[in-house]
Amino acid sequence: MRDFLPGDLVRRQFVAHRIRQIFESYGFLPLETPTIENLSALLGKYGDEGDQLLFRVLHRRDKLARALEKEEITEQSLAELGLRYDLTVPLARVMANYSHLLPRFFKRYQIQPVWRADRPGKGRFREFLQCDIDITGTKSLIAEAEVCSATACALQSLGINKFSIHINDRRLLRSMIMAAGIPAEMEGTALIAIDKLDKIGETNVRKELLNRSISHQAMDSIVELMSSEPQHDSAAALTSIQEKLASQNDANDSINDLRDLCALLEKTPAGPHVKVDLTLARGLGYYTGPIFEIRSPDFSGSLGGGGRYDGLIGMFFDREIPAVGFSLGFERLMLVMEDQGLFSQLQIGPDVLLCRFADVPATHALEIATDFRRQGLSVEVFPETPKIGKQLAYADSIGAKTAAILGQSEIESGEITLKHLSRKQQEKAKISEAAKILKMWVTSETDTEADSPDDAIDSTE
């Protein structure tokens, strides 16, 4: 679990703000769900491994006393609440609870932390931020296209341009598994193994499949089906698999959908990044159609993923609501951006540090600070009165852009000393005109060096 000190946090706020802006430009609306969910809503949605990674909230008071009186005390008897594990299951629950209050095509984004009692690793934490977009209520491939396009656009807005969006389809995987002669009941097992092709290599996947009593022959077939020449050519991959599965009528829908999806994405920000990848499987059980995953040469592992899950909401509800979503791994994006120096130096100091000589009453300082703030400056008042040199050194140490110095004799003539700290420029000004000058100094810096004027945070190189 991590504390975020101001220097780190402004970077995180900057990235979250950018992502949010892009999601909103696609018409996604914000949603937030509670940290604590009923375990009954969470269990059974993430596989056995997921269930074990849930943080559970201990019963309290009477409920705990009753649980402790029982003969058998178990994990189940001690808790009925758990911490949010992802943002998809809460969305499904929200759809079930409030669908009458929501637009028919509910496009929501959600940027909130989730908790997993996982072993920490690079870019893996026990509390981490997820950025999800989902579109519910339609089976149209436009929904798939929009979540892929928005995700690609979000990455680009952060300066991340080297990435590929691997796409495949769960239905196509099923067709391939059937064509390879793997029994239907082994589909889940086979998918989990295939999902690791990329990570552990073909030899190890073969071993795993054999362990799970899937034959060498079936393995040969599935590997043959999945490999296409030339690589990196989505259209060729689709043509090749369509020929190979010519006898399998049910494969046509998914192959045509993948082809249509590529076409839909062509003129969007996702276009150049899309790559049909017949080996992509995605671990989670609830996908029912197209699936996506973002990979980058700059990060081992995925930067995000998603897909269509037309059955999940129905698990909370009396009717099926189709849905498709994409989730970005915020912590991994932060790592990639740091590795590649994509953060401009974000300034965290105030516009002005207000200093004063010991003989100046503090009331004056606070009055002037109030006035400066009303005029749009961020002002910190130095709370004590050591020598001015010490106060100015502090101004430098906290990254203040300017300092304003109050002396008793100057106050009497209505004046104040202003100091531009990086330029080492200093001038006396009328107190009534000081804010205007300081704003000019501060703004000119922002204008020339910042990335964009509507950034959440001033950003200077």
Place this chain on the structure above:
Amino acid sequence: MRDFLPGDLVRRQFVAHRIRQIFESYGFLPLETPTIENLSALLGKYGDEGDQLLFRVLHRRDKLARALEKEEITEQSLAELGLRYDLTVPLARVMANYSHLLPRFFKRYQIQPVWRADRPGKGRFREFLQCDIDITGTKSLIAEAEVCSATACALQSLGINKFSIHINDRRLLRSMIMAAGIPAEMEGTALIAIDKLDKIGETNVRKELLNRSISHQAMDSIVELMSSEPQHDSAAALTSIQEKLASQNDANDSINDLRDLCALLEKTPAGPHVKVDLTLARGLGYYTGPIFEIRSPDFSGSLGGGGRYDGLIGMFFDREIPAVGFSLGFERLMLVMEDQGLFSQLQIGPDVLLCRFADVPATHALEIATDFRRQGLSVEVFPETPKIGKQLAYADSIGAKTAAILGQSEIESGEITLKHLSRKQQEKAKISEAAKILKMWVTSETDTEADSPDDAIDSTE
């Protein structure tokens, strides 16, 4: 525990954004701490009642198994982690862990949820947002003044102007308790009772004090000390108590501090709201100097509170670091704002809903959406192709400001139909010029009706 649907959430985001802007204008820097803290850091800081309201995280796997094997299984043996209960104790822990990385006068704001297993009530929830500012590292009263001023300014920026900031001092309370002849070891008990004067009235407080073996005579004294005439006159209250406690030398420091604090605040946003209130006690044990509380005639109970706590950080650390803070109750602010109609109607729909006739390829729609978004519009693409009337009705239902309609024949001539939904205005335009027109429509609305152009959210009446 609450879900926040888009309509509610944009209001919350709007309020949080405003508060953040004000805090930043005072030079406060953001901090975030993890949801899960060690129980050892939390227990014993909030009183017995607080300890009972903590959410505890159940041990997992081996640790749980070991705990369940023991002869005695207790709340303590089943959990060592708990959920954040406030933002002050985490700050104290952060100061202890990272003080070498932080400015000497660390001014931090923190806007994060906290969890209390409390009985829910009006403005009271089990997961709720707190907005805290604190200044560490100085005993200067300027720190008190700055947190009071920033808090008042934040309320005003939300349109809340009817409130008072009650101030008192823990040291002065101690002087009064001693002067009333209440034994030192009963100070805590007496404080808790006095804290309720406002809520349950003098008669009931007397009963409580008697129950705790504090005499009628002591009670008479303390009530007499605390009452001052005329009411609502801070200077008179201070003069009166100074006279009454003339024999009590140690009272002068706190009385003079309160007088100085009033003077410091006079020309700040807090000035007209400050009221010395000798009955203000504040429940928490860790305060050591001035204490504050915000009351409003529009809400029973406080909207926030704070004070100086020079000993708390030392509980985590090898040395004392003085500190003072103010915490705003976000949920209560939301209630007051809603009751008083202080929310302008925040718009959540997209700038443009892109509609198309069934014969227009979806690829065209996505290409045009991409272009519009690049030009700064938020665009939702209607994912299916029912009759245009239905698509336009949907545009109205989600609060879209405009609609753009693609027809096959128009596309061939490079045109598109644009519709201003509230004005019922419609015109044909070149596709290449459409974004410019739509932006004009959308911006003119924002300019004339929005509160301020740099708001996080478009706000239209």
